[in-house]
Amino acid sequence: MRKIKMTTNKTLYAAYAAIVETALSQLASDGVLPADASFANVTVEPPRDPSHGDLATNAAMVLAKQAKTNPRALAEQIAAKLEAVDSITGAEIAGPGFINLRLDPAAWLGELTAIADMGGDYGRSVMGEGRRVNVEYVSANPTGPMHMGHCRGAVVGDALASLLEFAGHNVTREYYINDAGGQVDVLARSAHLRYREALGEEIGAIPEGLYPGDYLKPVGEALAQEFGDKHAAEDEAEWLPIFRAEAVTRMMGLIKSDLALLGIHHDVFSSEAALHAAGKPDEAEAWLRANDFVYDGVLEAPKGKAPPEDWEPVELPLFRSTKFGDDQDRPIKKSNGAWTYFGADLAYHMQKASGADELIDIWGADHAGTVKRIKAAVAALSEGQGKPVPFDVKLVQMVQLMRGGEPVKMSKRSGNFITIADMIEEVGKDVVRFTMLTRKPEAQMEFDFAKVVEASKDNPVFYVQYAHARIRSTMRKAADAGFAPSGDALAQLGEEEIALIRNAAQFPRIIEAAAKAREAHRVAFYLYDLAADLHAFWNLGNDNPQKRFIVEQDKGLTEARLFLGQAIGQVIRNGLAVLGVEAVESM
RNA sequence: GUCCCCGUAGCUCAGGUGGAUAGAGCGUUGGAUUCCUAAUCCAAAGGCCACAGGUUCGAAUCCUGUCGGGGACACCA
Structure with missing residues (x-):
């Protein structure tokens, strides 16, 4: 074997990605590919259309240019190498140069054993390599209970933190208390x-x-x-x-x-007042001045159609955020000498960056206007200290609360707003969390109480939980009948079961892709799909009793199917755990 | 005026960072319940991926512009 960056667990997709890479490396030493060829864009994925095979790779198309040949010609050479691999029963070239691989069913069945062996760790990845990631979320002003406006960001942040943790990062969950304003x-x-x-x-x-x-x-x-x-x-x-x-x-x-x-617990609560008391903003200013990121200057009058009535030019300490793409330099202190919010926030991020390899902030979309300046601040820090700290701000769009199609009015002024406590009492934690994750965060969403409460079958969360409950129920029933899940006779499982395994086996890939993209909602959608597969498989047994999990006369088949069911249940459980949603035993 | 996000089926939304014939749910139409949980499943109909250019073997996806929806544009927090 050559050096293959196996940063993942040895799950099926990862294993075949490695096999493809090995084949490519051989072609490189054979001189078919240039020795310094980059495999960075090569993917090994399940094809969208299952009839194309078990796995597909785009290697020939991506590498054709580097090899100075056409995709199909290169594909033939790659396919020849891959066909020589024992567990690969076929490698066909299709379309513009895809190579479709068919695997020995034993390869898939083996994944079931892997799931059973790894249990709660199936899907866990070492991708993050233990990097310290600070995720700051919620950070609601400490002026009252949490209301619905905070809910989405809270759930999105928490699920992202769990996801990154599951993907091998060392995560700190942080809350910034704005207690100084x-x-x-x-x-x-x-x-x-x-x-x-x-x-x-x-x-x-x-x-x-x-x-x-x-x-x-x-x-x-x-x-x-x-x-x-x-x-x-x-x-x-x-x-x-x-x-x-x-x-x-x-x-x-x-x-x-x-x-x-909501099931949310932060590791660190940082106080803005404490930050001031410790003189952090002064330290930050001194450092920024020394590195020419802060200077004394006069702000330009705001452009646009609404010139402020009482505008007058004042000299203030300004941060050079324009150097990093902002359209204006930003004051870190007010004319009365007090720190601006930005001034303190800048110091706060410097503090966070000193103890982390990576920062992620989850903000409400109404703060979008300040993203550039704070990113500029972190960039300045990285640049000035020669230690790049990747920094990502995730903007979470507002949730429009509805009740029976009518918008719910909320007014903080009158003190009349729907709190998170109200909401959880009404619909339950799992529904709130899962629903908030069924939309990508940067898109606006509606949350209709009437719909979510009354028509519970419209809730994806119940759909997923039901799949898990069905499996658990079957296990109980089977145990009563004297059957126990067993991996001994897996060869009895057929194409329908293997189709289910294919999807379950994707879980580790989904986790890594979601973690890489910082998008926890992908896990929610995946679980929905997997639940759909399980339900479809289940219903085969309605028409044909031979296709049920429990087939009384056939102990071997029954116990193999139970083994399969247990594995699917395990994957659902692991996924729900990442989202902070309970996997129920019965419904 | 500037900046950010969004625009995909009648409705609510996915679409794995450029891949093969565009995917679900709801709704509509037609079916499955002597069943391991029907909170489920099967099938049909439904699309100019807002519009116009560009980039390349290949674009819903990337770049530019236009239109439409939402949000932000203080020395506020």
Whole structure:
């Protein structure tokens, strides 16, 4: 064997990719291919049309130019090499130069044993090579409970983190607490009002500009309990810092319990206030100035049709984000000397980058405008320190909440919004999570309560869970009848079973492709397809009892099919685990 | 005015980073239930992949432009 980059588990698709690469390497030493030929674009995949065979490779088409020949001629030479491999029973050339491979059925049956052996680790990859990836997600402002607006990003971020972990990365799940801005003052004042209310004061209507939500009542009561009337009549300057900290702590408690309902637990909570207290923004500024990424300058007046009324030129410390493709340099401090959000965020990302090989942020699409500057900041850091830190911002589009086709109105101002807790109570964690993953994150989506709650059969999550439940039920039934899954007589399995194995065997590829693309939703769609295959296979038994899992008279066949069923169930379970959705035993 | 995302079946959406004849669900039409769970399955109908150019052996996919939908364009967070 030559050096083949086997970064994956030794699953079937990976094994045949390696075999193809070996054949190509031989052709390179035979002089058919140039010695330095690059196999980077060679793929070995199942053909879209199963009648074409078990596997197809595009090697001849990709390499024809390098070999200075035409695809079909090259394909013949590659096919000859591949046909010599024991487990390959046929290598045909088709279309513009595809090579379609047919495998000995034993190769597929062997995959079942692999699934059984690896169990919960089937599909796990070492692709990430242990790289430290920091995934920051949720980071909702600590001013109230989580509402639906946060939900999608939370689920997408969490599933992505799990996916990367399963694909061999060393993942840190991080939450950035924006506890330093003006909105925390508003929170503190709102809490103080509720505190006075709890002490028996008549507060009347909540004034404009404060948070009216009822969730602050218990906070006020707790604070009254803790402080008595100590802070009731003080000047604001006295109690504000105390109430800020207290209120933020309590809001984070609320948020964490909401996240727990979704099955989400972060490893690290980073506080913006702590960042400031530690002088991180100053450090960042000093470093950026030293490297000429920050200078004092005057912002241009905004272009476009809406010139601000009170525009006046001011000199501010500016970050050279234009150097990295932004259309304007961005201030890191305000004219009053305070840090801008960006100034702090920049320092925060520098901090994150120092402890990770790669950063991923999950943001709401309403922050799209700030992607360029923060990417610029991380790029500057990489450039300045000679340590490239790949940084990706995933934008998650808004969810339009519907109920029976009508948009659900939400207003933060009135305190009337649908919280995550409400939603989970209504439809359940698994439905929320899976549904959020049935659309690619960068596309807008509708979430219709009426549909998801009432017509439960429209829910892909039930479809997938049902497939798993069916398998488990069959296992129980079979055990009662004295059958146990066994890999001893797998040769009895026919073409229909092997078709099922083909799809199950794709799981490791799907995991790697999804992880590479940072798209957890692919796993959800894959599971749906696999469930469909299982259901279709199952229904063969409706017409023909000989095709059921349990065929009383044939112990060998039954136990082989149970072995198959167990493997499919295992794959579904592993996939659902990545998505954070439960694989139920019965429905 | 600038920037970002989206545009695929009547509707809701996939489409493995350029591959073979374009894929599901819902809805419509017609079928399967003495069944290991019918929350399932089978079949039919339904397409100018928004439009126009370009790149190459080959484009729904990449590049440019136009149109349409959504969002963002403070020293806010």
